[in-house]
Amino acid sequence: MFPALIVTLYVTILALLLAVVLGVIVAILIFQFKIVEISLMPYAIILQVTPVIAIAPLIIILVDNTFFAALICAWLVSFFPILSSTLIGLKSVDHNLDDLFKLYKTNRIQKLFFLQLPSALPYFLSGFKISAGLSLIGAIVAEFVTGIGGSSSGLAYIIIESSYRLEIPKMFSALVLIALTGVGIFLIVNLISYIVLRKWHESEKIKEY
Amino acid sequence: MISELNKNNFNSTNSIIAELKNVTKIFYNRLPVIENLNLTIFKSDFLTLLGQSGCGKTTILKILCGLLRPTNGKVVWPTSTFTNSENNPANLSLVFQDPNLLPWLNVFDNVFLPLKLNNVTFQEASEPISHCLKLVGLYDYKDYFPNQLSGGMKMRTAIARALVTKPKVMLMDEPFGALDEITRFKLNNDLLKIYKKYDLTIIFVTHSVFESAYLSNKIAIISNTPGCLKEIINLSNNSRTDEYRLSTEYSNNCKYISKKLQKYSNENLNE
Numbered sequence: 001m002f003p004a005l006i007v008t009l010y011v012t013i014l015a016l017l018l019a020v021v022l023g024v025i026v027a028i029l030i031f032q033f034k035i036v037e038i039s040l041m042p043y044a045i046i047l048q049v050t051p052v053i054a055i056a057p058l059i060i061i062l063v064d065n066t067f068f069a070a071l072i073c074a075w076l077v078s079f080f081p082i083l084s085s086t087l088i089g090l091k092s093v094d095h096n097l098d099d100l101f102k103l104y105k106t107n108r109i110q111k112l113f114f115l116q117l118p119s120a121l122p123y124f125l126s127g128f129k130i131s132a133g134l135s136l137i138g139a140i141v142a143e144f145v146t147g148i149g150g151s152s153s154g155l156a157y158i159i160i161e162s163s164y165r166l167e168i169p170k171m172f173s174a175l176v177l178i179a180l181t182g183v184g185i186f187l188i189v190n191l192i193s194y195i196v197l198r199k200w201h202e203s204e205k206i207k208e209y
Numbered sequence: 210m211i212s213e214l215n216k217n218n219f220n221s222t223n224s225i226i227a228e229l230k231n232v233t234k235i236f237y238n239r240l241p242v243i244e245n246l247n248l249t250i251f252k253s254d255f256l257t258l259l260g261q262s263g264c265g266k267t268t269i270l271k272i273l274c275g276l277l278r279p280t281n282g283k284v285v286w287p288t289s290t291f292t293n294s295e296n297n298p299a300n301l302s303l304v305f306q307d308p309n310l311l312p313w314l315n316v317f318d319n320v321f322l323p324l325k326l327n328n329v330t331f332q333e334a335s336e337p338i339s340h341c342l343k344l345v346g347l348y349d350y351k352d353y354f355p356n357q358l359s360g361g362m363k364m365r366t367a368i369a370r371a372l373v374t375k376p377k378v379m380l381m382d383e384p385f386g387a388l389d390e391i392t393r394f395k396l397n398n399d400l401l402k403i404y405k406k407y408d409l410t411i412i413f414v415t416h417s418v419f420e421s422a423y424l425s426n427k428i429a430i431i432s433n434t435p436g437c438l439k440e441i442i443n444l445s446n447n448s449r450t451d452e453y454r455l456s457t458e459y460s461n462n463c464k465y466i467s468k469k470l471q472k473y474s475n476e477n478l479n480e
Binding site: 094097100102106118200202 | 356
């Protein structure tokens, strides 16, 4: 059971990290260059609205390596929330602060790092929370569809296998482990959000009465 | 006492800091917000733009510092004339209506921001920042974040941020509008002290007759829709302390200014 957990976790976390890095980079590019928005956004939306369970078999045919196939599935579902929430964050910079930076005659890079990215941080984190849960779902879905056992099988494979063998207790234990993993990811992500925002953002501020 | 002067007819020998020439501003092709405004700002002026809410005072200030483009006319800063927002004369600070602090930076870093954006290192900056924070009485609060500060403290942080670049001209847009009276009086006195100490030129926007009479040595009365400069009232520059608030001269000045203000706003209503 434990090696299976490691496999699932590995796919989940790697997909989430990829989603964070690419989501933020693409959001910045879209925000800075209109042409990127026009050329990328339609594909991003199509990928987002198509259910991952429907794309997964295709990905498995196209990608030989099952690990990469699972990674792509998990990445697909967790990418879009981060992209769209970061983009909204970048766009909703307080216009008064924007004026302030205009008076300081800052260039685009300075404005991005000193104003726009920090403003987008709470938005990004709310997308990150959604994506963290989704990447686990994506990883499980991918394992279900590939259905490949052996050394690289994850928790979802254990569920399939034990359902064929009618090993209900094993099935339950895999299910509970998945749920606990989800809760664990949720707690870690909330902790990150708390550490980053506690000092200044309303959402994580400790109120004193 | 009060001496009345015609528009732009000063006997001042001071050098000109900035000039607005026939400035008209129209938003969205509607009624003009400001129409044919001529205003000259001299060195060491404490000029108050006084007028009702929505008469275009803030717009004048934003045009002056280049955040807005005038629809017609031009803004002249000595040696450079500009009409677009990329240009911003050096040595100019703006204090907004709201403190406009960056919420993710503490007081110290907020004051550091304008220097950091000009590539001033922390070592070079820390002394002037500490100096400015002491000036506004916030040195003990330098580690606080904006959401831990009161409204007055936030405003004082904004003033410290405006002062840290050692500006020659300060534009202030109703900076004390949201504060209680006692805090406002205190900040008024602090501002006058800073004004005298650094020989600043301040352009101050307010709708409060009392504040304008207390602070400024020139009051430009702006009429409503469209904003026109109606009159510039010169006030003698005697010592402005808390005793001055109780003096008959101050109350006479207030009476005089508020009568003028009323006269010009009624003028427009009757049209």
